Amino acid sequence: MKNFFDAADKKSRKPARLDLIQSLSGLVLALFMWTHLLLVSSILLGKKAMYTLTGIMEGKFLTGGDHGFPIIVTIIGIGIFSIFILHAGIALRKFPISWRQHKILRDQMKTMKHGDTNLWYTQFLTGFIMFFLGSVHIYILTTHPAEIGPYASADRFVSDWLWPLYFILLFAVELHATIGMYRLAVKWGIFDGKNPRATRKRLKMAKNTLTVFFLVIGLASFAAYMKIGLEHRDRAGERYHPPSEQAELSRGEHQ
Ligand code: HEM
Structure with a gap:
């Protein structure tokens, strides 16, 4: 039979377990988000680069065909x-x-003026925003997996009116991911070393640098998709093919 202390002991481990699951899931999501933004930013290298990368991600090399x-x-x-x-x-x-x-909470934040508490509040707000906007985006992409590409994605920005959602989501995600990684490192003392105070300062600097880095490439990609989407507005829905494939497609049409 279980005694009282066993039961109490079991109960007390639950918050720690939940904390660990939260940290690990946050780590996976932050790493996914950074990789995702780097993939999305392939549009900065040109339409063909994004088209090729999308093909690789979809395993096009395995079929050798168009899809x-x-x-x-x-x-x-x-x-x-x-x-x-x-x-x-x-x-x-x-x-x-x-x-x-x-x-x-807000009153205490005003009196304490504690940087890391303010960061927690930013996490709370950006997380709340992501509940809604992130869900819409993931749902659309998951149910339209074949509609990713230079024109398909740019059309979604402009012609499908996703741009206001992406604009807000970009700031929410980038702040949330970098603050989350910083808080993870501080919480689990990953890089504490001999002088945790000095380490925390360095971590904060790394966090700020990463936020600016990802926001800059995110905004540059945003601008690139907007430009393509605006230019392609009259032909929205038409898919992109690089010049080499385009020539082959037109030959096929004429045969
Ligand atoms: C499997 C899941 C996901 C896939 C396949 C995916 C794919 C994409 C693609 C292809 C784009 C380019 C625009 C478009 O085609 O609509 C994009 C943009 C974007 N995604 Fe995702 N995404 C995923 C998950 C997420 C999540 C979880 C978030 C954040 C909560 C997110 C945030 C964004 C943002 C903010 C942009 C705009 C980027 C910019 O303006 O530079 N995505 N995503």
């Missing part, structure tokens, strides 16, 4: 969405649950 396996995107989408929901669900337990609690 790869867009189901790969769906599988990744379902996986990321599941981790996203898990991460957000666990985070909910730390959200202020009433306006009164929220006000107490």
Whole structure:
């Protein structure tokens, strides 16, 4: 029979376990987001570069044909969405649950002026924004896996009116991911070394540098998709093919 202390012991481990799951899921999501933005920013190297990368991600080289396996995107989408929901669900337990609690928190922040508490609040706000905007984006991409490419993506920005969502989401994601990684490093003392105070300062600098880096490439990619989407507005829905494939396609049409 279990004694009282066993039961109490078991109970007390739950918050620690939830914290660990939250940290690990956050780590996976942040690494995914950084990789994702680098892939999305391939448009900065030109339409053909993004087209080729999309083909590689869909495993086009395995079929040798015009289409790869867009189901790969769906599988990744379902996986990321599941981790996203898990991460957000666990985070909910730390959200202020009433306006009164929220006000107490804001008042304390004003008197304490503590940098890391302000960062926690930014995490809370950006996380809240991502609940809604992130879900819309993942759902659309997961259910339309074959519609990724220089024109298809740019049309989604402009003709499908996703640009306001992407603009807000970009800031929310980049702040959330870099602050999250910083808080992970501080929380688990990963780089503490001999002088944790000095390390924390360096970590903060790394965090700020990464935020600026990802925001700059994110905004540059945003501008590139907007430009292509605006130029392509009259032909929205038409897919991009590099000049070599285009010539082959037109030959096929004339035969
Ligand atoms: C499997 C999951 C995902 C896939 C396949 C995916 C794919 C893409 C693609 C192809 C684009 C280019 C625009 C477009 O085609 O609509 C894009 C843009 C974007 N995605 Fe995702 N995405 C995924 C998950 C996420 C998540 C979880 C977030 C954040 C919560 C996110 C945030 C963004 C943002 C902010 C942009 C705009 C980037 C910019 O303006 O530079 N994505 N995504």
